[in-house]
Amino acid sequence: MNHRIVLDELNRDLSASRAKVEGWAQTKINAADKLREQHLTSVKDLKCKIVTLQNNKAKREQEVEELKQRLQHESEEEEQVKAQLRAAEEESDALPKEIHDIKTALDRETAELQRQESALADKESLREGKLRSLRQALDLYRARLGLQFRKDHTDELLLIFTHIDPSSHLREFMLGVHVHADNTYSITRCEPALEGLDPMLGELNSSNNFSQFVRQLRKRFQQLIVRPAS
Incomplete structure (x- = not known):
């Protein structure tokens, strides 16, 4: 009987000890799992940092290369500016x-x-x-010869005669005169047409006697009118 009691006590002590050992072991296992997870997380973070560092390194290397090229370009540009400056100084002397x-x-x-x-x-x-002289003679010609001056175009005067045709005193006979830059005359139009005006025009350009030219012109128009036989 006593041996049985002792055996039961030993079993209880053994169970208690086993429970403690299992609890301690589970605690250690949990701690190990946590450490493993932390380690994996750290490894993952380190890998990300390594990738970032590698990218930054490549970027910095590219920036360094671009800086070298820019410095080279600026150096060449500086030499060009110096050359241009020397040329400008030489030109300024001249x-x-x-x-x-x-x-x-x-x-x-x-x-x-x-x-x-x-x-x-x-x-x-x-x-x-x-x-101006031609225009000043307008009133005289108009009163005595039935002549009007009319300016249709620049530097062109139209000489309009009336009182020539006895059957129609208001009938108009017209000649256009143009004054050129060299102060010579030319005829631009003649209605009705007259033949043999070139000699009259040549005399006008030689003598510059415009009044005589007008009187001759009136006579020429009068000669066109066929007077009735008496």
Whole structure:
């Protein structure tokens, strides 16, 4: 009986000890699993950091290469700028003479332009004076010869005669005259047409006697009218 009691106590002690050992072992296993998970996480983080570092290294190497190329380019550009500066300094030494030559040529061209403008103004003034004289004679011609001046185009005067046709005093006989830049005349139109006007025009350009030309022209128009027989 006593032996049985002792055996039961031993079994209980053994079970208790086994439970403690199993608990301790499970604790160690759990701790080991946790350490393993932490290790795996650390390894994963380290791998990511390694990849990041490698990428950063490649990026830095590329930046260093680009910097080297930029420095090389800037160095070449600096040499070009220095060369251009030297050329500009050499050109600046020659500028005073070139400026003097340009100013001399400009003064010469300005003087020639002023001379041409003055000559043109003199011609224009002379031509305007001739046209003004023609217009001043308008009233006299209109009163005595039945003549009107009408300006249709630039520098063109139309000489319009009336009181030529006895059957129609208001019938118009017209001649167009153009004054050229060299102060000569030309005929632009004639209605009705007259033959043999070239000699009259040549005499006008030679003598510049416009009044005589007008009187001759009126006579020529009168000769066109067929008067009834008496």
